Amino acid sequence: MAGRGLAALGDQFLLFAIPLLAYKLTGSASQTGLIFLVEWLPRVIFLPVAGVFADRIHSYILYIGSDIVRSGLALTAFTLMYVIPDGKFLTLCVLAAGMSLGGAQSYVALEATLPRFIPMDQMIRAQSIIQGTEQTSEVAGPVLAALLASALPTTSLLAVIGVVYGLTTLNTLSLRRWLRTESLAGAAAEPTTFRSVITGIGEGVSTLRKLPAILGLVGLTMTVNLMVGIGMATSAATTVGVFRQPDKYYGILSTGAGIVGILTFFVVPKLAKRMNPFAALMTSYSLICLGGIGVGLANTFAEYAVSYAVLLGTVGFFNVIIRTERVRRIPREHFAKTIAIIILLNQLSLPIAGFLVTLLTTSFSPQNIILGSVIGSACAVVLLVPLLAHLRNFHAHPGPAPSHGQDDPLRDRN
The missing domain is CATH 1.20.1250.20 (MFS general substrate transporter like domains)
Structure with missing residues (x-):
């Protein structure tokens, strides 16, 4: 690490x-x-x-x-x-x-x-x-x-x-x-060729389609990335243009968000032990939305900076939960190829956020755009609830750590 x-x-x-x-x-x-x-x-x-x-x-x-x-x-x-x-x-x-x-x-x-x-x-x-x-x-x-x-x-x-x-x-x-003690579950024996790579990508897509809870997480993450992306894309315009602050104040926003994110390092493990995955996910999502609403309604730069820190900083809480659930639910033999497809879909939201900001800033203020993204995200999540409800059911693939303790070089010393 x-x-x-x-x-x-x-x-x-x-x-x-x-x-x-x-x-x-x-x-x-x-x-x-x-x-x-x-x-x-x-x-x-x-x-x-x-x-x-x-x-x-x-x-x-x-x-x-x-x-x-x-x-x-x-x-x-x-x-x-x-x-x-x-x-x-x-x-x-x-x-x-x-x-x-x-x-x-x-x-x-x-x-x-x-x-x-x-x-x-x-x-x-x-x-x-x-x-x-x-x-x-x-x-x-x-x-x-x-x-x-x-x-x-x-x-x-x-x-x-x-x-x-x-x-x-x-x-x-x-x-x-x-x-080097790492074990590759279900590693293919045939050489890695162009055809086998294409086949592997297809397996990743197929695996993702069979996991309703993970599909729900992908959809939820895309809406979160859209809110965060729009918040980041409009932050400079809001700081300098709306609140008339010097350029150096723009750096304060990222620092504040980073500090909140670091604090999640200490808090999340304790919270996760007391909450089921669905409750933890909805709690983190609600905090992100709360930050977005605060950004949209802020009347002073101080209010905006605090809300922006909540919007971006609590994404760390959200990320820990979704990463853990992905590990728990995706089959080991298809894990990385499925994760790669998920990351691709998640990151598509970022250029979409930039496009929406470019398109809408001529008609709406930056704060109204971020408020609109929160409302749109909440509407999308309502549709995703049937998929996300699968998180309430515990599920884990056998052998969560196949390499743990195998051929450990320290074994011979103990």
């Missing part, structure tokens, strides 16, 4: 550096938008393939491969910025696309690793730790990147990013004795 947390910090450095470099190079918002597209489109397209790989290939190999590729890309891009100054924008595009693929593979591999090593009775705690490391990186990453950018040339951030991913590679190498 420490190593993956460091990788998440590298991701945050990357999210800071690439748009900043693109805008400095071109001075064009549209070109910066193109970089954003190049950064996310390959990730979404590659997710199903990453899921098939995670079910067929040990996570140790996937972590090593993705981190080496990302480290090499960042250091190569840093070098090319000086060697070929006229090709800086093209270099950034290639860097963004390559990092996108590596990030997708690493993320899906992590999702697949947990149920192979963590017992089900410890899953809530493990998922809370992951959520805590992600939220910490989201708070610390932009701050550290900004400090580095003030002391170093912006292009030097690429070298820093390369070093960070190099350190995550060393971290994985240091854990090779443990990670």
Whole structure:
């Protein structure tokens, strides 16, 4: 988790550096938008393939491969910025696309690793730790990147990013004795070919269709991502345009949300023990909606900032619950490929949120748009209740942690 947390910090450095470099190079918002597209489109397209790989290939190999590729890309891009100054924008595009693929593979591999090593009775705690490391990186990453950018040339951030991913590679190498004990449930014997990958993607889709509770979770997550996406997309306009605050106050919003998210790391495991999954999910969803309503009705920036922190920060609670239920209900032999399809569907809400904001801002205020998203989400959830009600029925696949304790290198020492 420490190593993956460091990788998440590298991701945050990357999210800071690439748009900043693109805008400095071109001075064009549209070109910066193109970089954003190049950064996310390959990730979404590659997710199903990453899921098939995670079910067929040990996570140790996937972590090593993705981190080496990302480290090499960042250091190569840093070098090319000086060697070929006229090709800086093209270099950034290639860097963004390559990092996108590596990030997708690493993320899906992590999702697949947990149920192979963590017992089900410890899953809530493990998922809370992951959520805590992600939220910490989201708070610390932009701050550290900004400090580095003030002391170093912006292009030097690429070298820093390369070093960070190099350190995550060393971290994985240091854990090779443990990670190599991983058991792949139902791993296919035939070689991984184009045809077998397509077949694996089809198996992931087929598995998802047979799990009503997971289908309900996907629909619910898409509505949450829509609310959060619209909240994020309108936050700058609301802070500067509606409440007339200086640009620096915009950073306060993300920091507040990150702090609330970190607090969930301590609270969620205790709450989860006292509530069934359906109740915990509805509680977290209600908190997100409450934050959205507060954002829409805020009359002062202080009210807006607190509501925004609730809207984004309590998503951590929501994520821990849905991740745990996915581990509990998805068959082990199809876990990663199914998770990849789920993540793809969930992330589709983010570009849709951006499109809706672009479409509606000419007719409605940013706060009215977020209120509309909350109302629309609530209406959709009413339709999803029959699927989500399946969460009340306990269900877990046998052998929740097939690798736990098997061939443990520490066994011989005890």
